[in-house]
Amino acid sequence: MKILLIGYGKMGQTIAALAAERGHEIAGIVDLHASQLNISDFTPATADVAIEFTHPDSALANITACLRQGIPVVCGSTGWLHHFEEAKDLTKELNGSLFYASNYSVGVNLFFHFNEYMAAKMHQFGGYDVSVREIHHTQKIDQPSGTALTTAEGIIRHFPSKTSWRNEPAVADSELAILSERTGDAVGTHIVTYTSAVDLLELKHEAHSREGFALGALLAAEWLPGRKGVFGMKELLDL
Ligand SMILES: NC(=O)C1=CN([C@@H]2O[C@H](COP(=O)(O)OP(=O)(O)OC[C@H]3O[C@@H](n4cnc5c(N)ncnc54)[C@H](OP(=O)(O)O)[C@@H]3O)[C@@H](O)[C@H]2O)C=CC1
Numbered sequence: 001m002k003i004l005l006i007g008y009g010k011m012g013q014t015i016a017a018l019a020a021e022r023g024h025e026i027a028g029i030v031d032l033h034a035s036q037l038n039i040s041d042f043t044p045a046t047a048d049v050a051i052e053f054t055h056p057d058s059a060l061a062n063i064t065a066c067l068r069q070g071i072p073v074v075c076g077s078t079g080w081l082h083h084f085e086e087a088k089d090l091t092k093e094l095n096g097s098l099f100y101a102s103n104y105s106v107g108v109n110l111f112f113h114f115n116e117y118m119a120a121k122m123h124q125f126g127g128y129d130v131s132v133r134e135i136h137h138t139q140k141i142d143q144p145s146g147t148a149l150t151t152a153e154g155i156i157r158h159f160p161s162k163t164s165w166r167n168e169p170a171v172a173d174s175e176l177a178i179l180s181e182r183t184g185d186a187v188g189t190h191i192v193t194y195t196s197a198v199d200l201l202e203l204k205h206e207a208h209s210r211e212g213f214a215l216g217a218l219l220a221a222e223w224l225p226g227r228k229g230v231f232g233m234k235e236l237l238d239l
């Protein structure tokens, strides 16, 4: 497959290396400083699919440009989801193909699945409070992480005494605290903690490298072409 890489930072470079191992060709690289190319230089004849990992402020514009060029796009950038409805509407209007995941790691998507199951069970038995903690490298721009937000949304859907989240210790019982920590080059850790008067239960995912994210993004890129609409890891992994 010919893959257009948009963003050639930590993720773009990890994906490029793994794409080569999987026999793919890099059709081109679009990056703020590492390349002079633009998305408008590419068409479906020159790129089968684009993979976008850039910045919260550029994700929507990059997705829009790919959709306008008719190139299916796999987006991994986080921190832009307040624009997700616009991206969905444009995908529909242009009969395009968009894949989005706040986290492409297969392990994290299993974590999301177990998180929802656990929230429902913990609420059913009662007596527990719940919080979310995420730990990332100091270069990370958005806070809380996209993965922590997906986790929080999963809890709020299944644990009805939490109705909103707050990115600091909770003030009201109905608030789900998401605590964010930035340290060194931590790749990404997410922990859900339930505490009661008598015990503590935790669900934790810790990424050891970026290769799990890169593999998931490539699996999505291999799966997306030929499918029209907006998709995510639940469809890809049949979770
Ligand atoms: N969904 C997932 O599984 C994962 C998501 N992410 C998310 O992916 C994004 C990128 O992460 P990461 O690779 O670690 O970040 P980096 O900062 O290492 O890389 C981002 C790259 O994008 C470039 N860039 C910035 N703006 C644009 C633009 N408008 N067009 C093209 N390129 C641009 C940057 O250039 P320059 O450095 O010159 O500014 C940089 O090379 C983040 O939002 C992060 O949260 C990360 C890991 C996994």
Ligand SMILES: O=C(O)C1=N[C@H](C(=O)O)C[C@H](O)C1
Residues within 6 Å of the ligand: 078, 102, 103, 136, 140, 141, 144, 145, 146, 147, 148, 187, 188, 189
């Ligand atoms: O910026 C990162 O590094 C990561 N971002 C994603 C997020 O915001 O959840 C996924 C992963 O945790 C790494």
